Amino acid sequence: EVQLVESGGGLVQPGGSLRLSCVASGFTFANYQVKWVRQAPGKGLEWVSSISPYGSSTDYADSVKGRFTITRDNAKDTVYLQLNSLKNEETAMYYCATHQSSWSSRRSLEYDYRGQGTQVTVSS
Numbered sequence: 001e002v003q004l005v006e007s008g009g010g011l012v013q014p015g016g017s018l019r020l021s022c023v024a025s026g027f028t029f030a031n032y033q034v035k036w037v038r039q040a041p042g043k044g045l046e047w048v049s050s051i052s053p054y055g056s057s058t059d060y061a062d063s064v065k066g067r068f069t070i071t072r073d074n075a076k077d078t079v080y081l082q083l084n085s086l087k088n089e090e091t092a093m094y095y096c097a098t099h100q101s102s103w104s105s106r107r108s109l110e111y112d113y114r115g116q117g118t119q120v121t122v123s124s
Contacts, residue, residue, distance in 0.1 A: 001025075001026045002025070002026040002027050002113050003023075003024065003025045003026050003115075004022055004023070004024050004096050004097070004098065004113055004114060004115030005022070005023050005025075005115055005116070006020060006021065006022050006094065006095065006096055006115045006116065006117055006118040007020070007021050007022075007023075007118055008020040008021050008118055009094060009118030009119045009120045009121075010119075010120070010121070011121045011123065012086055012120070012121070012122055013122070013123070013124050014086060014087060014088055014122055014123075014124055015085055015086065016086050016122070017082070017083060017084045017085075017086065018082075018083045018086065018120060019080060019081070019082050019083070020036070020080065020081040020082075020083065020094055020096075020118055020120075021078055021079070021080055022034070022036075022078065022079045022080075022081075022096030022115060023076075023077060023078050024077045024078070024079075024098065025077060027098075027113070029074060029077040029098075030053055030054065030074040031053060031100060032053060032098040032099060032100050032112070033050055033051065033052050033053055033098070033099050033100075033101065033103065033105075033106060034050065034051050034070075034072060034079045034096060034097070034098050034099075035047060035048070035049065035050040035051075035096070035097050035098075035099060035106065035111065036048040036049045036050075036070065036079075036081045036094060036095070036096055036097075037094075037095050037097060037109060037111075037114075038090075038092035038093065038094045038095065038120075039092055039093050039095070039117075040089070040090075040091060040092040041091070041092075043092075045095075045109050046061070046092075047061060047107050047108070047109055048060070048061055048064055048068065048081070048094070049061065049064065049068055049070040049081060050070070050106035050107070051070045051071070051072050051079060052103055052106075053074075054074065055071065055072045055074070057103060058070050059106050059107065061107075064083075064090075067083070067084045067085045067086075068081060068082060068083050068084070069081070069082040069084075070082075079096055081094070081096075083120070086120070086122045087122060088122050088123065089122075090120065090122050091120060091121050091122050091123065092119075092120060093117040093118070093119055093120075094117060094118050094119075094120050095114050095115055095116075095117045096114070096115050097111035097112075097113065097114040097115070098111060098112055098113045098114075099111045099112055100112055
């Protein structure tokens, strides 16, 4: 059974940091690019960041560039998203998703598998 399980979300003050994790199982993780997407209350899905199958390439939405960092450890079937300098408007459910496709699709919202998400709430 394919599973993606996110963790690490929580309540943080503006300017604070969190580290999200996404653990995969049930498929060959290293064959897939992984992306993080988020959905704020009342809004649609928004692409945040992507990492290539072996981690050699990364990409970020302009809104998070310089503040978020995506990494992966294929030995642990895990992807991480470090969130720094968080803003109130980044309150959202954060999902990891995998996509067995070319790197050119890294910014799309297409995916093969997606986890249940982890809630990030930025509030003072």
